[in-house]
Amino acid sequence: MYSFTKANKKPFFAEDTKLWLIFIFAISAxxxxxxxxxxxxxxxxxxxxxxxxxxxxxxNKKITDFSxxxxxxxxxxxxxxxxxxxxxxxxxxxKNLLDLIPDPITLTNIKISKNSLFIxxxxxxxxxxxxxxxxxLKSIFNITITNFYQMDxxxxxxxxxxxxxxxx
Amino acid sequence: xxxxxxxxxxIEMFGIDVIKNMLFFxxxxxxxxxxxxxxxxxxxxNFKIIKKExxxxxxxxxxxxxxxxxxxxxxxKLFKENKRTxxxxxxxxxxxxxxxxxxxxxxxxDIKEKKSEIYENKFIKKTFIITAILSTPTNFYKFVKASQxxxxxxxxxxxxxxxxxxxxxxxxxxxxxxxxR
Numbered sequence: 462m463y464s465f466t467k468a469n470k471k472p473f474f475a476e477d478t479k480l481w482l483i484f485i486f487a488i489s490a491x492x493x494x495x496x497x498x499x500x501x502x503x504x505x506x507x508x509x510x511x512x513x514x515x516x517x518x519x520x521n522k523k524i525t526d527f528s529x530x531x532x533x534x535x536x537x538x539x540x541x542x543x544x545x546x547x548x549x550x551x552x553x554x555x556k557n558l559l560d561l562i563p564d565p566i567t568l569t570n571i572k573i574s575k576n577s578l579f580i581x582x583x584x585x586x587x588x589x590x591x592x593x594x595x596x597x598l599k600s601i602f603n604i605t606i607t608n609f610y611q612m613d614x615x616x617x618x619x620x621x622x623x624x625x626x627x628x629x
Numbered sequence: 630x631x632x633x634x635x636x637x638x639x640i641e642m643f644g645i646d647v648i649k650n651m652l653f654f655x656x657x658x659x660x661x662x663x664x665x666x667x668x669x670x671x672x673x674x675n676f677k678i679i680k681k682e683x684x685x686x687x688x689x690x691x692x693x694x695x696x697x698x699x700x701x702x703x704x705x706k707l708f709k710e711n712k713r714t715x716x717x718x719x720x721x722x723x724x725x726x727x728x729x730x731x732x733x734x735x736x737x738x739d740i741k742e743k744k745s746e747i748y749e750n751k752f753i754k755k756t757f758i759i760t761a762i763l764s765t766p767t768n769f770y771k772f773v774k775a776s777q778x779x780x781x782x783x784x785x786x787x788x789x790x791x792x793x794x795x796x797x798x799x800x801x802x803x804x805x806x807x808x809x810r
Contacts, residue, residue: 478649488664496672499673510683520690520696520697541718551786
């Protein structure tokens with residue numbers, strides 16, 4: 462047989478098959494691409510999370526350091542205030558004790574401790590001591606013992622031992 | 630034995646092979662659902678979890694930065710307010726300097742170091758016995774008052790002894806020096 466038309470090459474896939482294949486391939490590629498996009502984004506998020514965690518850990522360490530420093534400064538401040546108050550109280554205490562000594566009585570030695578006071582001095586008479594110095598000492602201390610020693614000129618040397626009772 | 634596969638009948642509508650296209654459609658749906666279930670859905674789930682973690686961590690980071698800023702400001706403020714005290718606690722006790730400081734009120738004759746101990750785990754407390762000569766007890770009061778502004782942290786403590794000596798007063802007292810450990 463002889464044909465006047467040339468035989469066309471038969472396509473491997475029919476037109477509609479090609480269309481379906483392209484469609485399937487496109488949707489698969491799109492979905493894979495979308496998943497890859499999410500994976501990439503997740504990867505960057507993960508990197509950021511690691512960096513954030515390191516930063517948080519550094520911040521927490523710094524916060525702890527600062528907190529410790531703050532506590533220490535407060536402690537220093539408190540101790541300084543306490544010492545200042547103690548010094549002030551000590552100064553007032555010593556001043557008040559020395560102000561107790563009346564003019565006619567002369568002191569030669571005075572030892573002030575936390576719970577006791579030892580006074581050594583000279584008084585023109587026992588009465589002056591007993592009237593002017595003994596009452597205030599008795600009002601402050603629980604125990605007051607005084608010893609007198611007469612001097613050649615008639616005046617008295619005295620030693621006064623005063624103690625506070627220790628609180629139990 | 631040769632198995633004979635039954636030939637799918639060809640049904641055409643307007644020149645379109647309906648059975649073939651139906652099979653392609655089913656294949657498409659299957660591939661679509663398969664990819665959705667195997668690749669896309671786990672990716673979205675994973676992404677959501679990571680995204681949530683990201684924002685939680687970021688929130689924590691922001692909070693820690695805020696807290697750090699607050700602590701820094703609190704520390705700086707406290708440091709500024711207590712600069713003198715902080716530096717005073719860092720200094721060693723200098724006998725010569727103390728003598729110079731006291732010279733306005735009394736003449737220091739002797740400074741004896743008695744002991745050194747740890748105080749409240751954070752400080753070193755050194756105890757000195759100071760012997761001095763002064764003309765009047767008022768100078769002692771002035772000295773105690775001035776000691777609040779001395780460059781070291783010092784505590785004047787008992788026992789305090791005043792003894793008359795050649796028209797002056799011999800003073801012996803305990804001094805405690807506090808330093809940061």
